[in-house]
Amino acid sequence: MMAGAVKDGQAHLAALDTDRAVFLDGELISRVAEHPAFAESCRAIAGLYDFQAANHELMTFDVGDGRRANRAWQMPRSYSDLVAKRQAMTAWAELHAGFMGRSPDHLACAVSGQLMALELFEEHNPRCAKAYWDYYEWARANDIFLTYVIINPQGDRSRAWGDQAKQISTHIVDEGPDGPTVRGAKMLGTGSIMAEEVFVANLQPLQAGEEDLAISFALPLDTPGIKIVSRKSFEQHAVSPFDNPLSHRFDENDAIIYFDDVTVPWERVFVYRDVDMCRRQFHDTPGHVYQNYQAQVRLVVKLRFLLAVARRLTETIGTLNMVQGKLGELxxxxxxxxxxxxxxxxxxxxxxxxxxxxxxxxxxxxxxxxALYPQLITEIRELAGGGLIMLPSSAADLSSDEVASVLDSTLVSAREGEGAYERMKFLKLAWDAVGSEFASRHTQYEMFYAGAQFVTQGHSFRTYDWEGADRLLEAMLEGNDADWKGR
Incomplete structure (x- = not known):
């Protein structure tokens, strides 16, 4: 981008206008922004950049020489910097009610967080450190939408990653003057369909002997040899914006990313053949904290949205006065x-x-x-009762006078001034949020995007101030000895 320019939606859609190898239902799709399985989601991401372009002060920060970049790339030096970063991320999340878990600010936070400890990369390999810092400055200047794949395919969980059949995980197969060549798969590729580049690393622990797996790099998603195998597109199966208001435009997608003997230029290699550095990249830097901080900012917006859905449900069916206690608890x-x-x-x-x-x-x-997210979804479904089961098939029912008359007499709303149309419109939204296939994916996502529960519980155990708590305990024990020598 030109100096001083701020990326907008048109610029992002132009960046997606390249040939890439996306596979869906056995079909090779090269232009994702034009395909009915992905077009609306691509436009939703473009909308984030349009909002940014219209709200410079809120969404961007000064990087010098008259240039500005999205606040997600900012490395906060103070509490006020962090609050400004959160306010920008909140504004973006409110545009999609928190349903796009891998919006562009997620990886920008992760990368900038890791590089707050640049010295660790310099200790590992000065060439890798320079490559990573140069990449950060380039990605920040061009406001690149970067996704990541940092989890290995599930495979045979009884085996170590290096012992999987045919080494299904992305691994180094060769090394040449231009860079290493990699082969194999990574997951989950969330948001990769509408992203520009993919960042590859290892969040799961590696062990000695698995050096071929120990690599971190970034590449454009249209790089020859990168194959993106998409899950089912909820957007493609959405009937209409009225009937599927969330899945119609916020299906960020998930995909397996397969590297079919792809050579990674040395200037794009950030960690190389060091299993411990793969761990340190996340946990000895603020990277893991910042990527999950962004996720919590987004999730707070999503929880607030779901809470509003819960209250509106009770207003619509006339039970608000009966369940105020439950709503207060939620x-x-x-x-x-x-x-x-x-x-x-x-x-x-x-x-x-x-x-x-x-x-x-x-x-x-x-x-x-x-634990809260699936519980909240269940509570909302209980508040809705049968109202979410007997929904008309589609908006097309409203165009039939005969069917519309039935709906007008049966789809009654307790909210003043609302009739069948308004009730149907809201309940379609509520179902897409809590009961549809799209909603089911989101429940699974919020339960596992940060790892299994034992993983996050382990992080909590590891980072709690046990020593401080124990000092309090010891202080209460001090001087309480009995005057007894024992026998």
Whole structure:
């Protein structure tokens, strides 16, 4: 982009106008922004950039020389910097009610967080460190939509990653003057259909002897040899914006990314053949904290949206006065997550020159929301009763006078001034949020995007101030000895 320019939606759609190898239902799709399985989701991402272009002060920060970049790329140096970053991410999340879990700000936060500890990469390999910093500056300047694949295929869980049949995970197969060649798959590729580049790393622990798996790099998604195998497109099967208001435009998709003997230029290699550095890349830098901080900012918006759905349901069917206690309980649980978000900001700490959210409060929020999200979905379904079961087949029913008369007499709303159309419109939205196939994917996603529960619980255990708690215990034990020598 030109100096001073801020990326807008047209620029993003232009960046997607390249040949790539996306596979869906056995079909090779090269231009994703034009395909009915992905076009609306691509436009939804473009809408984020249009919002950014119209709200410079809120969404961007000054990087010098008259240039501005999205705040997600910013490395906060103070509490106020962090709050400004959160406000920008909240504004974006509100445009999709938190349903796009891998919006462009997610990876921007992860990469900038990792590079707050640039010295770790320099210790690992000065060439890799320079490559990574140069990539960050380029990606920030061009506001690249970067997704990632950092999980290996599930495979045979009884075997180590390096012992999987045919080494299904992405691994190094050769090394030449231009760079290493990689082969194999990575997951989950969320958002990869509408992203520009893919970042590859290893979040799962590696062990000695698995050096061929130990690599981190970034490449354009139209690189020859990269194959993107998409899951079912909910967007493609959405009847209409009226009938599927969320899945019609916010299906960010998930995909297997397969590298079919792809050579990675050395200037795009950030970690190389060092199994411990693969771990340190996330956990000894603020990278893991910042990528999950963004996820919590987004999730708070999503929880607030679902809470509004819950209340509107009770207003529509006339049970609000009967269930205010239940709604109050749900509101308290959602507010507690928002409180953890504000708390992790206010009690953050400095890491060198940068300001980092409180790790333990972050992981506490993750442990809590992994259980809360499916519980909230279940509570909303219980509040809805049979109202979400007997929904008319589609908006086309409204165009039939005979069917419309039946609907007018049966789809009654307790909300003043609303009739069959308004009730049907809202309940279609509610079903897409809590009961459709799209909604089911989101429940699974929110339960596992940060790892299994034992993983997030482990992070919480590891980062809690046990020593401080134990000092309190010891202080209460001090001086309480019995005057007894024993026999």
């Amino acid at each position: 509101a308290a649980r959602v507010a507690s997550i928002e409180g953890l978000l504000f708390g992790m900001e206010a009690s953050g700490c400095r890491m060198g020159e940068y300001y980092v959210p409180n790790r333990h409060l972050l992981y506490s929020a993750q442990v809590t929301t992994q």
